[in-house]
Each structure stands twice: as C-alpha cells, then as structure tokens.
Amino acid sequence: MYEEPEALTGVFPQTAPNPENGKAIYEEKCLACHGDEGLGNGPDSTSLPNAVARIGAADVAALSSPAEWYTITYNGNIDRFMPPFSGSLSEQDVWDVLSYVYTFSSPAERVAAGEQLFADTCTECHGADGSGAVPGAADLTDGEHMVTLSLGDIAQKVSTGNGDQEHVFSTVLDTEQIDAVALYVRSLVFPLEGQAVETVEEPTPAPTDAEDTGDAGEATAVPTDETGEDETDTSGDEVIEGTATVSGTVTSGSGGELPDGLEVTVQVYDHFEPVYEIVVPVEADGSYKVSNVPVAPEQIVISVIDYAGLFFPSEFYIVEEGVSDIDMPVTLYEVTNDGSQLAVARLHVFFQFTGEGTVQVIHQVSISNRGTEMVAPERDIEPILNFNVPEDATNLIFQEGTIGDPYVQTSTGFGDPTPIIPGESVYEVLFAYELPYEKSLEWSLPTDLDTDVAVFFVEGEEKKVESEQLSPSGAETLDASTFQVFVANNLPAGELITLDISGRATSLFSSSGNTLSIVIGAAGLLLAGFGVWRFFWADRKDAGVDLDAADSETLMDEIIALDEAFEAGELDEEDYLAQREALKEALNDALAEEETA
Numbered sequence: 119m120y121e122e123p124e125a126l127t128g129v130f131p132q133t134a135p136n137p138e139n140g141k142a143i144y145e146e147k148c149l150a151c152h153g154d155e156g157l158g159n160g161p162d163s164t165s166l167p168n169a170v171a172r173i174g175a176a177d178v179a180a181l182s183s184p185a186e187w188y189t190i191t192y193n194g195n196i197d198r199f200m201p202p203f204s205g206s207l208s209e210q211d212v213w214d215v216l217s218y219v220y221t222f223s224s225p226a227e228r229v230a231a232g233e234q235l236f237a238d239t240c241t242e243c244h245g246a247d248g249s250g251a252v253p254g255a256a257d258l259t260d261g262e263h264m265v266t267l268s269l270g271d272i273a274q275k276v277s278t279g280n281g282d283q284e285h286v287f288s289t290v291l292d293t294e295q296i297d298a299v300a301l302y303v304r305s306l307v308f309p310l311e312g313q314a315v316e317t318v319e320e321p322t323p324a325p326t327d328a329e330d331t332g333d334a335g336e337a338t339a340v341p342t343d344e345t346g347e348d349e350t351d352t353s354g355d356e357v358i359e360g361t362a363t364v365s366g367t368v369t370s371g372s373g374g375e376l377p378d379g380l381e382v383t384v385q386v387y388d389h390f391e392p393v394y395e396i397v398v399p400v401e402a403d404g405s406y407k408v409s410n411v412p413v414a415p416e417q418i419v420i421s422v423i424d425y426a427g428l429f430f431p432s433e434f435y436i437v438e439e440g441v442s443d444i445d446m447p448v449t450l451y452e453v454t455n456d457g458s459q460l461a462v463a464r465l466h467v468f469f470q471f472t473g474e475g476t477v478q479v480i481h482q483v484s485i486s487n488r489g490t491e492m493v494a495p496e497r498d499i500e501p502i503l504n505f506n507v508p509e510d511a512t513n514l515i516f517q518e519g520t521i522g523d524p525y526v527q528t529s530t531g532f533g534d535p536t537p538i539i540p541g542e543s544v545y546e547v548l549f550a551y552e553l554p555y556e557k558s559l560e561w562s563l564p565t566d567l568d569t570d571v572a573v574f575f576v577e578g579e580e581k582k583v584e585s586e587q588l589s590p591s592g593a594e595t596l597d598a599s600t601f602q603v604f605v606a607n608n609l610p611a612g613e614l615i616t617l618d619i620s621g622r623a624t625s626l627f628s629s630s631g632n633t634l635s636i637v638i639g640a641a642g643l644l645l646a647g648f649g650v651w652r653f654f655w656a657d658r659k660d661a662g663v664d665l666d667a668a669d670s671e672t673l674m675d676e677i678i679a680l681d682e683a684f685e686a687g688e689l690d691e692e693d694y695l696a697q698r699e700a701l702k703e704a705l706n707d708a709l710a711e712e713e714t715a
Contacts (some may be wrong), residue, residue, distance in 0.1 A: 122550040140218030171523035174222030178522030206232040232302030272300040340575030365407040366446040421446040451492035457502040471623035477555040494537035501533030517548035558620040581621040
C-alpha cells in the first residue's frame with residue numbers, strides 16, 4: 119500500500135489552463151505510462167510494479183479534486199513510481215496538463231448537453247458565465263475554490279442544492295443530466311479547448327544513457343552536459359570525488375536458483391527527479407557492482423530488477439555526506455497467479471450509526487502470503503485479491519488510494535492488482551462505506567480466503583445482534599460509546615458470515631458531524647483503544663488452538679502473530695513474555711514429537 123499525498127492548499131490556476139499546451143506536455147512526459155487516452159496502458163506501464171492510474175477513465179476522474187491531482191503531479195509519489203514534475207514543469211504547466219487530462223473523460227456532446235441544462239436551470243442565480251448573478255450565489259469560475267471540488271462533489275451540490283431546498287435539482291434532473299451539468303461546470307475553470315499550442319521549454323535531459331564496455335560486470339554510463347562531453351566513466355576502479363560504488367547481492371526469496379540474464383537498474387533521484395540511471399548485469403553468484411555513480415547528499419538511490427513483468431526494488435537509500443560505498447541487496451521472487459497461498463490473518467469490521475438512516479461499515483483486512491512465491495494477477499485479468507461490498511452500499515472510500523489507483527471496480531465490489539510478497543500480514547487495506555439503516559440491517563460477507571480470526575464491533579449496547587458464525591465476546595467502551603464484540607476463528611474460504619442487527623440508531627460521532635472521512639481516520643484509534651490482541655489471542659486459544667495438541671507449524675504461526683501484536687502495542691510486555699514462553703515450550707515439545715514420529 120502507499121500513502122496518498124495530502125492535497126496542497128492555496129494552489130490554483132493563475133490564468134485559464136490551456137489543454138492544447140497540456141497535450142504537448144502530456145505526450146512528452148505522461149503518455150509512456152498513462153497511455154494516449156489516460157487508461158494506464160502506456161508502453162512503459164508493463165514494467166512498473168503497480169497498476170498505473172487510469173486517469174482518463176470517467177469513474178476515476180470523478181473521484182479526486184484537481185488540487186489532489188495537482189499535488190501528485192507536482193510532488194510525485196516515489197512509492198508508486200510516480201516521479202515529481204516540480205523540477206521540469208511550472209505550476210501553470212501542471213494545470214495545463216490536468217486540463218488536457220480532463221478531456222479524456224469529458225465527451226464534447228455531454229459537456230454541450232450540460233451547458234444547455236445549465237442555461238435552462240442555473241443561469242438565473244449563477245449567471246450565463248457562471249460567475250454569480252445574484253448575491254450569495256457561488257462563483258463557479260473561482261479557480262481557488264473550484265480546484266478543491268471533485269466532479270462528484272459538484273454533482274452532489276447540484277443534486278442536493280448544497281443545503282438550499284429551493285435549489286435541489288435531483289427532483290428536476292436525472293443522474294445523467296446532473297453529471298453532464300457537473301462536467302460543464304468543471305469546464306468553466308478547466309476548458310476543454312485552448313489557444314494555439316505554446317512552446318514547451320525542453321528540460322535538461324536526464325543522464326540516463328548507458329553503454330556496455332564489453333567486459334562482464336562492467337558498464338560505462340555516459341551522462342552528458344549541454345556540450346555533449348562525457349562527465350562520468352564508471353568502468354574503472356579509481357574512485358572519483360562526488361561518486362560512490364553501488365553494489366549488492368540478488369537473492370531468491372522463493373528458494374530456487376536465480377534465472378539467467380538478470381539485469382539491475384541503478385537509479386539516482388534528486389528531490390524525486392531522476393538524474394542518473396545505469397543498467398548492469400547480475401553475475402552468476404548473484405552479485406552486481408557499479409563504480410563511480412555520481413551522488414550527492416540527500417539524493418535517493420535505488421536498485422531495481424525487471425523480472426516476469428514486475429519490478430523488484432531494493433530499499434531506498436538516502437545518500438549521506440562522504441559516503442563511498444552503498445550496499446543495495448535485492449530480493450527476487452518467482453511469480454504465480456495462484457492465490458491459494460493467501461489467507462486473511464485478521465479481519466476487523468466496525469458498524470457505526472449516524473442516527474440519520476445510515477450505518478457506516480469499516481473493514482480492516484490484513485492478508486498473509488504463506489507461500490514462497492509472489493502472488494500477482496496476469497495483466498488485464500481480474501485481480502486475485504477481491505473484496506465484497508454490498509450492492510446497496512454508497513460512498514465507498516479508502517484510507518489510501520481510490521478506484522482506479524490501485525483498486526479496480528468489480529461486479530461484487532472492488533479488487534486490488536497489487537502483487538503480494540511472501541510473509542505474514544504483508545498486505546493491509548482499510549475501507550469504508552455506508553448502508554441504509556432503518557431500525558434493522560441484514561448484512562452478509564462471503565469469505566474469499568481462509569480467515570484466521572474475524573472480530574466484529576457493533577456500536578450500542580441496546581442493539582440486538584444475531585449471527586450463526588460469530589460468538590459474543592463481551593463489550594468494549596471508547597469515548598463513552600459501547601461496542602458489542604463478536605468473534606469467529608478459522609473460517610474456511612467460501613464461508614458466508616451473516617449478521618442481523620436491530621435497534622435504534624446511535625452514533626459515536628454524532629456530535630461532530632459524522633462523516634466517512636472522520637470514521638476512516640478514527641479506525642486506527644478504535645483498534646488501539648479496543649486492545650484487539652485480547653480478542654485475537656484469547657479467542658483463538660478458546661476456539662481450538664490447543665497448545666498441547668497443535669503442530670509445530672501452527673505454533674510458529676502463533677508466535678509470529680504474538681510478536682506482531684506486541685510490536686503494534688496491542689499487548690503489554692509482561693503478558694507478551696509469558697505467552698511467548700508458553701508457545702516456545704509447546705513448540706519445542708511439538709518439534710520433538712514430530713522428530714520421533
């Protein structure tokens with residue numbers, strides 16, 4: 119998972135964005151990854167470790183505000199291999215690019231239809247040009263305000279009247295018409311046609327060319343200045359000031375032999391702008407080495423292997439003053455699209471009530487890959503990781519990411535094409551949605567993967583909760599609100615968890631304007647406040663993890679889970695040490711029995 123950058127504030131177009139200028143910039147800097155229509159299928163997209171955002175898709179473009187996309191474009195997000203363009207594009211250039219990107223999801227005929235609907239229903243207050251004809255009417259041409267609104271936000275304001283009952287247009291316009299009006303309103307700040315294409319200043323070329331010297335394990339990088347003269351020769355062993363030797367060992371995390379013909383790409387970033395790149399072969403013993411790589415303090419170095427259509431990166435290294443040797447090991451995994459080695463280590467679901475006819479449902483899912491291969495879907499095939507969302511759910515949001523980046527819409531909810539490396543609890547997702555609630559709710563969740571433990575929290579002691587799969591486990595209180603707790607352990611894939619809730623709605627956040635944004639941010643607080651480990655350990659133990667009868671593999675899994683819970687602060691040290699000692703003794707006994715069997 120990755121951390122979505124927080125939208126910059128106080129940034130907006132100083133002059134009308136020019137999509138034609140944006141087109142020239144897009145084709146130079148964006149098309150290789152995002153594709154000629156912004157669908158994430160550019161020629162370089164197949165070599166990236168994550169799905170490229172489908173910024174040209176209408177459903178994706180409707181979810182984020184221009185300010186959010188500006189932030190990502192300007193500052194980048196290196197964890198998602200999205201470079202920043204602050205060093206090569208001006209602020210206005212970025213707005214121009216966004217204006218062009220919006221043309222992908224704004225068919226001219228729909229915008230024209232929206233313009234006519236706007237003229238028929240909106241000009242009396244907002245004026246023919248949208249700038250506001252009467253006192254109090256919003257200026258829809260005010261870029262500083264409009265860049266903070268997503269297309270969905272605009273459509274919602276049109277639909278609900280933004281709190282003004284006289285301007286509720288959902289009773290006059292259908293959903294398609296409201297969306298068309300929203301498209302037209304956005305075009306008041308981000309026009310779909312511009313002036314003649316302006317000259318785009320060519321950025322200084324990044325020093326990325328590389329030539330092989332013909333000797334095994336050696337390569338010559340030839341970054342050039344504006345005169346075309348060679349600046350760096352990495353073929354020798356003599357250390358040049360301002361450079362470092364980057365080396366490392368490639369190992370197979372899957373336990374097999376390394377494939378032949380591997381190459382490592384060593385990259386250097388300066389403020390997330392790529393400034394150097396060289397490709398060198400991996401030797402038969404798994405080692406690689408590059409001498410005289412030009413580096414400077416605070417720059418970032420990373421080594422990457424492109425294998426089986428996926429990227430396998432080293433950890434990032436931030437260059438320190440005076441460094442001359444940088445060790446960058448890389449772990450390579452074989453790749454499979456068999457998801458049978460995946461399991462849900464922990465599932466937490468919260469039900470919170472707004473008192474306004476809705477219940478908010480939060481899912482936190484932690485997934486382990488218990489095999490030795492990286493699990494990744496084949497390209498253009500439905501993701502292996504799929505999450506079910508009820509058909510009548512609304513306002514689906516994520517703690518990180520959106521539909522289109524990296525998640526994809528499916529017929530039963532959403533999927534995630536993110537590759538999953540081997541390990542315990544190596545993947546986590548936190549998402550939430552709203553369901554209608556009128557004194558009762560019949561809720562169900564199919565388990566697509568084996569699930570070790572599932573803990574459900576239902577707000578309100580007065581609620582009646584019934585489930586065939588879940589067992590009551592007491593109650594927990596947080597901020598004067600009580601949650602009933604229910605637990606299930608060792609659920610097989612294909613199990614249908616059902617939960618019937620009835621009773622008057624109450625709300626933990628009713629005093630602060632309960633919104634999904636508040637809830638998604640509070641989920642970590644809820645999990646910490648409840649001491650989830652108590653349910654995870656005690657109820658697993660009660661549900662059949664018999665220390666005397668468990669095999670060594672089960673006991674090792676328990677030790678791993680215990681260690682993770684202690685590191686997460688879910689268990690105090692005294693309890694942790696006592697429980698770990700009991701598990702170790704049981705493990706030693708189990709290993710002895712298995713050895714003599």
